Amino acid sequence: MKAVYLEGIGKPLALIDTERPVAGPGEAVVQVKAAALNRRDVWIQHGRYFLKEYPAILGSDCAGVVSEAGAGVDPAWVGQEVIVDPGTGWGSNPRAHSADYKILGMPQPGSFAAYVKVPAQNLHPRPPHLSFEQAAALPLAGLTAYRALFTKCQLQPAEKVLVTGAGGGVALFAVQFAVASGAEVWVTSGADEKLEKARALGAAGGVNYRRDGWSKELKAHTGGFDVVIDSAAGEGFVQLVKLAKPGGRIGIYGGTTGMIGHINPAEIFWKQLTIYGSTMGTAEDFAGMLRLVNEKQLQPVVDMVFPLEQTEQAMRYMEAGRQFGKIVLRAGGE
Structure with a gap:
């Protein structure tokens, strides 16, 4: 063969x-x-x-x-x-x-x-x-997105979700799954055309993280997020902590931009944030992911x-x- x-x-x-x-x-x-x-x-x-x-x-x-x-x-x-x-x-x-x-x-x-x-x-x-x-x-990307969103971050309908790096496979599944569950989804990307494509998938909006003040722009539009799904880490993670609402959950499944920057611990404990590491998933996660895809006819x-x-x-x-x-x-x- x-x-x-x-x-x-x-x-x-x-x-x-x-x-x-x-x-x-x-x-x-x-x-x-x-x-x-x-x-x-x-x-x-x-x-x-x-x-x-x-x-x-x-x-x-x-x-x-x-x-x-x-x-x-x-x-x-x-x-x-x-x-x-x-x-x-x-x-x-x-x-x-x-x-x-x-x-x-x-x-x-x-x-x-x-x-x-x-x-x-x-x-x-x-x-x-x-x-x-x-x-x-x-399989791998859908499973990773499903576990980060639902098993770890326990996403609920009508919550606000930020997905970083819209364009990659896991990020786009996170967008599609969150939209299908009834969440209000926002995205970041380094390319404006990818932001437009994410909107076509049901995202409410997005910002280009290459622009100065991108996190302040997001905060002004949304007021913050209940759930953040991130694959980049790096210095930008500091801004994700700031964007998380009190009681918010951050799911991180990658680290493409390297070590996480300097975070003020008070931003985490005073807002009662939870940060989850997540990758791949269990057989039950995989079955749940397929059920969602079939029920919502996601492509x-x-x-x-x-x-x-x-x-x-x-x-x-x-x-x-x-x-x-x-x-x-x-x-x-x-």
């Missing part, structure tokens, strides 16, 4: 021929119709991920058709169109994952291939209103679709940060 191969840190991705996986007990093999990129894949290529097990076949997200069921797996799965939960080994504590938690794409071979082997318990029917490309965009935003053989170009496109939504690969046969 065809697969995208990463030989080592800093190496370009290459399309190779390799053996098709075989389902073991409790496992299934999925013929990949579409797979999606995540920032995690770029980190792995650059050696910035906490696991470093090379060579590797990357890819955490996929949608496809079950081609084989292993011993103990209901054979009715064969031929079913599915989406895959990429996480295994979360453990018994729903508040935090165990040391055994793993995500498809490292260390086990991932979805940037014609076929991928997964635990059968991680299979879910593909949402029928979504194409394979749209469904493939959901992931897909920015660009590349053929599997252009995965290296897709990675550089992601690294440039110009996308609005998910970047997807279309797998085309053996």
Whole structure:
């Protein structure tokens, strides 16, 4: 079968021929119709991920058709169109994952291939209103957004939400999920055109964080936020603390701009703020995310679709940060 191969840190991705996986007990093999990129894949290529097990076949997200069921797996799965939960080994504590938690794409071979082997318990029917490309965009980013918003920050209808960095996959899912739940959603972005696109998804408004006084502008428009969902951290996090209302909750799932700046502790304790770290999620979070997508007929935003053989170009496109939504690969046969 065809697969995208990463030989080592800093190496370009290459399309190779390799053996098709075989389902073991409790496992299934999925013929990949579409797979999606995540920032995690770029980190792995650059050696910035906490696991470093090379060579590797990357890819955490996929949608496809079950081609084989292993011993103990209901054979009715064969031929079913599915989406895959990429996480295994979360453990018994729903508040935090165990040391055994793993995500498809490292260390086990991932979805940037014609076929991928997964635990059968991680299979879910593909949402029928979504194409394979749209469904493939959901798993990791949708799961992260859902857990940060609902499991951690306990978002309630009619609350005001700020989502930073509108344009990335997780941020856009956070916008869509919060709008669907009845919240008033505002966004930030470094590009005015992305602010306009976020409004088209239902955001009430937004500001360009490259403008001086952006946080004061937001405060004047909104009065502050009950929930803030952030992936940037860095010096700007100070302003997010200021923008949070008394009793507010801040969910942080990334740190693209580095270490958090100097925060006045009184801003946190006097306003009774709660700051949550969150990433990925449990099997229950994944199921809840799919229920929301199906009930509200939500459609992931897909920015660009590349053929599997252009995965290296897709990675550089992601690294440039110009996308609005998910970047997807279309797998085309053996």
